[in-house]
Amino acid sequence: xxxxxxxxxxxxxxxxxxxxxxxxxxxxxxxxxxxxxxxxxxxxxxxxxxxxxxxxxxxxxxxxxxxxxxxxxxxxxxxxxxxxxxxxxxxxxxxxxxxxxxxxxxxxxxxxxxxxxxxxxxxxxxxxxxxxxxxxxxxxxxxxxxxxxxxxxxxxxxxxxxxxxxxxxxxxxxxxxxxxxxxxxxxxxxxxxxxxxxxxxxxxxxxxxxxxxxxxxxxxxxxxxxxxxxxxxxxxxxxxxxxxxxxxxxxxxxxxxxxxxxxxxxxxxxxxxxxxxxxxxxxxxxxxxxxxxxxxxxxxxxxxxxxxxxxxxxxxxxxxxxxxxxxxxxxxxxxxxxxxxxxxxxxxxxxxxxxxxxxxxxxxxxxxxxxxxxxxxxxxxxxxxxxxxxx
Numbered sequence: 272x273x274x275x276x277x278x279x280x281x282x283x284x285x286x287x288x289x290x291x292x293x294x295x296x297x298x299x300x301x302x303x304x305x306x307x308x309x310x311x312x313x314x315x316x317x318x319x320x321x322x323x324x325x326x327x328x329x330x331x332x333x334x335x336x337x338x339x340x341x342x343x344x345x346x347x348x349x350x351x352x353x354x355x356x357x358x359x360x361x362x363x364x365x366x367x368x369x370x371x372x373x374x375x376x377x378x379x380x381x382x383x384x385x386x387x388x389x390x391x392x393x394x395x396x397x398x399x400x401x402x403x404x405x406x407x408x409x410x411x412x413x414x415x416x417x418x419x420x421x422x423x424x425x426x427x428x429x430x431x432x433x434x435x436x437x438x439x440x441x442x443x444x445x446x447x448x449x450x451x452x453x454x455x456x457x458x459x460x461x462x463x464x465x466x467x468x469x470x471x472x473x474x475x476x477x478x479x480x481x482x483x484x485x486x487x488x489x490x491x492x493x494x495x496x497x498x499x500x501x502x503x504x505x506x507x508x509x510x511x512x513x514x515x516x517x518x519x520x521x522x523x524x525x526x527x528x529x530x531x532x533x534x535x536x537x538x539x540x541x542x543x544x545x546x547x548x549x550x551x552x553x554x555x556x557x558x559x560x561x562x563x564x565x566x567x568x569x570x571x572x573x574x575x576x577x578x579x580x581x582x583x584x585x586x587x588x589x590x591x592x593x594x595x596x597x598x599x600x601x602x603x604x605x606x607x608x609x610x611x612x613x614x615x616x617x618x619x620x621x622x623x624x625x626x627x628x629x630x631x632x633x634x635x636x637x638x639x640x641x642x643x644x645x646x647x648x649x650x651x652x653x654x655x656x657x658x659x660x661x662x
Contacts, residue, residue, distance in 0.1 A: 279315055282308045283575075285648040292548065296320055296578035305564040308573070316344045316571035317564070320578035322585035322602070324562040325551075328574045330607035333557040335366050343554040344571035346450065346651075352552055358465065360493060360500025363609060370608065373501060376492045377612055380429075380483055386615040389429070393620055396424045397627045405631075410638065413658040417628070418517040419510065422620055426509030430502060431482025432471065440464055444507050448651040461503075468499045468506070505613070513617050515546040515647070515654025517624050522644070522658065524625065525637055527592050531629050535594035537621045542601035543592055545577035546653045551605055576602050577653075634662045 283295035299306045300320040307315045319325050328334055338345065338352040345352070352364040362373035379385070400420055404411045411417070423441060427434045446452045446460035472484060472495050479485040483505075487498055520540040524531050553572040558565060566572065580601045581589040587596070604611035611617070629635065637644075638659040645656040 279307045279309055287648050291653055292577040292581055305562050310344055316573050317566055319574040322579040322582040325574040325579035325602055326606045327561055328572055331559055333559040334553045335556045336364055336553055337366050338364050340554045342569040342571050344552050344573055358500040360497035361504055376490055381612050381615055383615050386619050390619055393425055393623050396421055397623050401631050410661045413660045414518050414655055419514040421624055422513035423510040429483050431480055431484045444511050449649055451649045464503050465499055468502045472498055512547055513620050515652050516621055518655045518658045519544045523592055530594050533594050537618050538598045539594040541603040542580045542598045545580045545603050548577040549651055632662045635660055
């Protein structure tokens with residue numbers, strides 16, 4: 272077991288003109304033990320970059336995802352996991368057994384069978400967006416016209432949220448996931464989304480429908496306030512992460528067209544891009560040894576998902592796009608009890624989006640050099656702000 276290292280490295284953040292994941296990830300991964308870094312608020316945390324050790328952090332009961340514990344890492348006052356008093360029902364910030372109460376209720380809604388039943392609706396949404404793009408001409412912004420509205424339409428229909436309000440919640444979500452937003456802006460955006468969902472739940476209580484919110488209300492396993500937080504989490508996670516995956520995947524496939532149509536591309540794209548790199552924030556609630564390093568109770572931990580998914584010990588030639596590799600042990604959806612609840616939905620949306628897009632627009636190409644594309648260097652989630660295409 273190694274002692275605490277005195278050297279504190281700069282946080283390896285994204286920056287324009289630099290590839291993602293940042294090259295510093297590999298440098299940190301090559302060091303023995305773990306490395307400490309300083310967050311914007313001045314506190315130091317442990318960085319975990321190796322695949323095996325990231326999985327160890329995400330499954331150890333001595334490590335908590337609850338932001339109310341002293342030492343929990345946050346990127347600003349509201350720049351991380353909200354506390355229960357901020358957003359009741361934000362269950363990804365809860366530990367067992369409380370976390371399990373929410374997850375047990377939600378799991379039946381996201382099973383493989385349930386998502387299989389949803390595939391015709393996903394197909395209808397994808398076809399509708401492609402119809403609209405083709406009708407508008409031979410150019411498009413694939414983010415605004417396809418990658419974002421596809422998961423937005425699906426998750427709003429699933430939850431029972433009127434899609435007519437999508438501009439509102441998509442705009443507020445952009446504020447919440449941007450490092451460029453101030454704490455005050457993020458706090459205001461979060462409160463506005465919660466107020467909107469709370470009003471919607473009141474309507475569902477009076478007029479139930481065939482949607483997820485109505486079914487969760489009928490289950491009586493959570494309070495309306497908790498349901499508001501759950502709905503906010505599902506609404507944000509259900510469109511923002513998938514939109515980033517779809518757009519980045521299109522860029523990768525157009526750069527590697529020999530793989531278009533291969534059924535193995537989704538898992539490799541999830542691993543390669545690891546858009547939710549910075550969301551698995553943790554704190555030790557007891558002393559714990561990870562990677563030979565003693566982490567003391569009260570010390571924050573940042574497992575870097577993209578670093579783990581680019582660990583050459585787990586994935587040979589990790590920077591290479593190779594769908595033929597066995598990549599299902601990636602941690603793009605996290606790992607352990609907090610593994611992404613909606614992963615089956617994400618996979619289905621990506622698969623149907625790619626298959627249909629390239630079948631219906633086989634001459635699709637990116638309209639600008641890849642190096643000039645507006646990547647999300649300023650976001651909690653990696654992705655593209657826009658993707659100009661033509662055909």
